[in-house]
Amino acid sequence: MADVTLQREKINQAIQILDELQLDCWLTFVRETGEQPDPALKLIFDQELTWHCAFILTHTGEKIAIVARYDDDLVKQGNLYNTVFTYTDNFASVLVETLTRLNPSSIALNYSIDDVAADGLTHGMYLQLVEALKATPFPERFTSSSPLISRLRSRKTSQELVRMRQAIQETYGLFDLITRSLKAGVTEREISDLVHAKMANRSLGSAWSYDSCPGVKFGPNTLFGHGIPGGIEIEPGFVVSVDLGVSYAGYCSDLQRMWYLRKPGEQNVPEVVSQAFAAVKGAIEAGKAVLKPGIQGWQVDAAAREYLVQAGYSEYQHALGHGVGRYAHDGGPILGPRWARYGETPYYTIEEGLVFTLELGVMTERGYVSQEDEVIVTAQGCEWFSQPQDAIYVV
Amino acid sequence: MADVTLQREKINQAIQILDELQLDCWLTFVRETGEQPDPALKLIFDQELTWHCAFILTHTGEKIAIVARYDDDLVKQGNLYNTVFTYTDNFASVLVETLTRLNPSSIALNYSIDDVAADGLTHGMYLQLVEALKATPFPERFTSSSPLISRLRSRKTSQELVRMRQAIQETYGLFDLITRSLKAGVTEREISDLVHAKMANRSLGSAWSYDSCPGVKFGPNTLFGHGIPGGIEIEPGFVVSVDLGVSYAGYCSDLQRMWYLRKPGEQNVPEVVSQAFAAVKGAIEAGKAVLKPGIQGWQVDAAAREYLVQAGYSEYQHALGHGVGRYAHDGGPILGPRWARYGETPYYTIEEGLVFTLELGVMTERGYVSQEDEVIVTAQGCEWFSQPQDAIYVV
Missing domain, CATH: 3.90.230.10 (Creatinase/methionine aminopeptidase superfamily)
Structure with a gap:
């Protein structure tokens, strides 16, 4: 866990950049990160995760992780996220509840045409997000996190x-x-x-x-x-x-x-x-x-x-x-x-x-x-x- | 290049599985694979690539690589692909030409809801494929390569x-x-x-x-x-x-x-x-x-x-x-x-x-x-x- 200080610095930078860019929230959505790493994840959580995990940072400073049972110890050990929700069967309901409470007007996701470092969301995971949120207005609020990640890496x-x-x-x-x-x-x-x-x-x-x-x-x-x-x-x-x-x-x-x-x-x-x-x-x-x-x-x-x-x-x-x-x-x-x-x-x-x-x-x-x-x-x-x-x- | 025999075996297996599944072609589309690896790529090409590369295998046995200048030596050294197209500026035109010649009725891409090992195509790369092929009928022929990759890994x-x-x-x-x-x-x-x-x-x-x-x-x-x-x-x-x-x-x-x-x-x-x-x-x-x-x-x-x-x-x-x-x-x-x-x-x-x-x-x-x-x-x-x-x- 040697890197936790660095990750805490980057999380705080990300929250500040969200505010600068007038983005409401940043959602990093991953699974099996040993096999399919998201290059942005390491900045804010530098351990491998097995099941579907969502990391949500907001411009108001909320730090939320939605993680599967068995992955949750790793996330809790790091103590980087104030709120850690653990699910056993399905991430969708707690994700819908969390986003409904936050009601962000924009949700930055890790996809990018040009910047590979901001393009860690796979197409299959994107389809799952759309499916999980289909009864909500949130898919229409998706936007690329590329401007955020570019600043976060650069600084x-x-x-x-x-x-x-x-x-x-x-x-x-x-x-x-x-x-x-x-x-x-x-x-x-x-x-x-x-x-x-x-x-x-x-x-x-x-x-x-x-x-x-x-x-x-x-x-x-x-x-x-x-x-x-x-x-x-x-x-x-x-x-x-x-x-x-x-x-x-x-x-x-x-x-x-x-x-x-x-x-x-x-x-x-x-x-x-x-x-x-x-x-x-x-x-x-x-x-x-x-x-x-x-x-x-x-x-x-x-x-x-x-x-x-x-x-x-x-x-x-x-x-x-x-x-x-x-x-x-x-x-x-x-x-x-x-x-x-x-x-x-x-x-x-x-x-x-x-x-x-x-x-x-x-x-x-x-x-x-x-x-x-x-x-x-x-x-x-x-x-x-x-x-x-x-x-x-x-x- | 110690692994080339193994990759050749897997490529031949893939061609056979395309035929079994009545899929016309398999398109693996990647960039900067050190940062954003596609878990399926290692099976058929086990080197890191920098720019946009497309690997196309067909049920008739064609093995085609479309690679950027500077990546092309790596691909040619391996001698796994019969046809290697090198581009300098933009992959799109040679990809359109190649697919137009092949005219596949199905194009398997590496996205999957359930199988992370078949979900290496990022959403940003998917959007680029759709854009590159927008004047063609091919985006409508996209399908998940999950059944193919599942068999290819399993055997x-x-x-x-x-x-x-x-x-x-x-x-x-x-x-x-x-x-x-x-x-x-x-x-x-x-x-x-x-x-x-x-x-x-x-x-x-x-x-x-x-x-x-x-x-x-x-x-x-x-x-x-x-x-x-x-x-x-x-x-x-x-x-x-x-x-x-x-x-x-x-x-x-x-x-x-x-x-x-x-x-x-x-x-x-x-x-x-x-x-x-x-x-x-x-x-x-x-x-x-x-x-x-x-x-x-x-x-x-x-x-x-x-x-x-x-x-x-x-x-x-x-x-x-x-x-x-x-x-x-x-x-x-x-x-x-x-x-x-x-x-x-x-x-x-x-x-x-x-x-x-x-x-x-x-x-x-x-x-x-x-x-x-x-x-x-x-x-x-x-x-x-x-x-x-x-x-x-x-x-």
Whole structure:
């Protein structure tokens, strides 16, 4: 139950955000959360539940849980909810009674077109809510909780920031291990295995799919995108790019670093690589210069994208950055182009306190040259949350 | 990519089941599966994906994946799908083209009122499908994939059964550790910590919420249900009940065992405990005697429930059993009472090859007396899949 303080902070934040958004209540409706987790649930109740459970927070500060017998001990132990109703057979009647008493004019549910972090309600569970409430006016009052959840994730508490900084520190340690391990003949997979072993040793989770975290790219013939590190061996003259994030106490990092393996007798990094590195850094700085509260994410992406194209490189085929937090892709605003794939998220307004990645890369004849760091939005702009790589690590 | 053979077997099973059920196609539609996993996806593609992906299987044997750039390498590496379409901006047009070519008269989607294992499609993703296909006749052809997924999970391949047996063996090892560790003054939490350390050492996952797996109950004042093991110390004269499942290579076990800590000079287990143990075993045997292909799960539960009540004990407030597989609660038929909480699942027909738990317990003045084992359904009936506890372990 180590996380209960953090959950209490987030519950109180949620109540305040309900008030700000003039939403009457937020209903999180889940079952078998080990199998079908709702990404929003962890923020307000970080245990697994078996049967149908409803967590209701209201703008007036009510904290209500409707839980099945056998799940109720877990909920009572946490002491996060003032009112805990236990049912044996069917959640519907106590839910109808509770909502009838509250009579909310709006009920925010966890579904969202654009924001996966606010889209934890399954379609089957949605149909059950509609059925349970069919004799009431409440289904007409459903609305997406996406604006609420986006703010709730974005506004990191001090305890959340401490964990995220620690995740970054742990990631640096893993990059150091890679620096010590790179030599001609080592394969992408061997580097990945080394990092995995050290992660287990440090009790770190992977910030995304274990098999492709770290993403390790050796030289120009590596698989691109989210592939699994394979049998490619590093050769002198190759660029190495590693995309790595760890989960520390439930919070993630997401960073990219690069190395160059010198050829015999070679003093410096080849110009094609150093120029690409400068362009990547310049583009990221161009985005960072624009990032501040009140603007929209696509404007930040556009600044970086334009810089890169002006420098003579191809556009990157993804977003410049995304929120980081409980997940490496933590939902909320995207610093991305106005492509259909990103829906409305590039149009979300940036708030102070958000932590974003800034990331991009270009392919060269020596390999993939890329960088990714994290920034935190301040009142006037943003500042580095991780310490960016100043120069290519030469090994 | 160790699991690819298993996934290929499940994909071929799915195509056969589509044909059996006279369904034309199965569409699994996901995004950011690290954050919002679809429990059905792992069966047919066991890697995490970032952007909107559609996996389409047809009764004629087509295997189609529509994936975003950067996710496509992962999908191509697996070589499970004959046709892989890569999109950069928007999945909708290639999905419309593909479905128009296939022109299926039914499209099974992963939503279900009753079966959480078949309810991985979020409401937000459902709304996006409807929007993407709004100019087509396909939304009217949507149907629940629940009957398909129930069969697909239930029909364990030989490789799946090997993993499940290994998970059971590992669980026995953990029970032995508990036997060696129980003595007066040890707390529930200490036992839980010991088991967790050994699980980490053996690279085993927990089959349900880590904090309450194992569930450890000491004596008559333990928290009931899914609580977290706490500070209660074992005293002579206490019954100890442990509910434990591990995940081995992606497949779970789910077993309960019990112990009795003798008082000084005590020879035998007190009659109140041994009688309860006999009643619990008898009730489980009564259920097992009824379980066979073709009947419905509630009939199995009713046989055990009636036996227990005839023996003078209170009814258990849960189902007698559930399917086990990738999850401890693996969906499909429930061997449970006809309560609203279980929806239609107690009415599902039992098939050969299914693996179920049989579990129940009664509270006594010395503690919770319970047992849980696994059985596999055979052509004529069922047989033990785990080896049931014959007598209370006395320590």
